[in-house]
Amino acid sequence: QSVLTQPPSVSGAPGQRVTISCSGSNSNIGAGYDVHWYQQLPGTAPKLLISDNNNRPSGVPDRFSGSKSGTSASLAITGLQAEDEADYYCQSYDSSLSGSCVFGTGTKVTVL
């Protein structure tokens, strides 16, 4: 059972904006650990989408953005496109787990 909680699913029409939350606690996100986001298309390995809370690696469209506040983080997708339909995971570290890496529960984004 993950210590980072995400909604199981979110959906939106093409062109709309959707957000995915990643809720943690004072031993992980709230402790100052950075949050990273990954996109996993069906049948493929995860891909780094957002690093260090709000940085986009080279090649990631600026439709994707991240933020962090308190014990939570969010991923926003603006101008939703069909190819954005995928699973999304947040990732951070947790001091209560000896600094172990933790992933969020994952969110399925569906483009209507």
Next chain:
Amino acid sequence: QVQLVQSGAEVKKPGSSMKVSCKASGGTFSTYTINWVRQAPGQGLEWMGRIIPILGITDFAQTFQGRVTITADKSTNTAYMELSSLRSDDTAVYYCARGEDNMDVWGNGTTVTVSS
């Protein structure tokens, strides 16, 4: 551009062990951290542990303590993850991924099926 190439799919019996390899091509990984992450069918990502090859330091998720071994061969740029006492719920895709904080390069994944 570094790529991580993993070994092929395996079928294992309950109680046996598995060993998956992860070879870095197009660069050396000795200064990076190599993580192992698994994903059971229809489930989310689960971090298992990591190694810093240049230091030989390893760190594991509590869930896998005592059952997982992670090693690295700097001469061949290859990391290994061995999981023992396999159970049916170890059936998963196992990924290696590079990164100390975030994971920016992922392997292609190795499907391991545990079945009698």
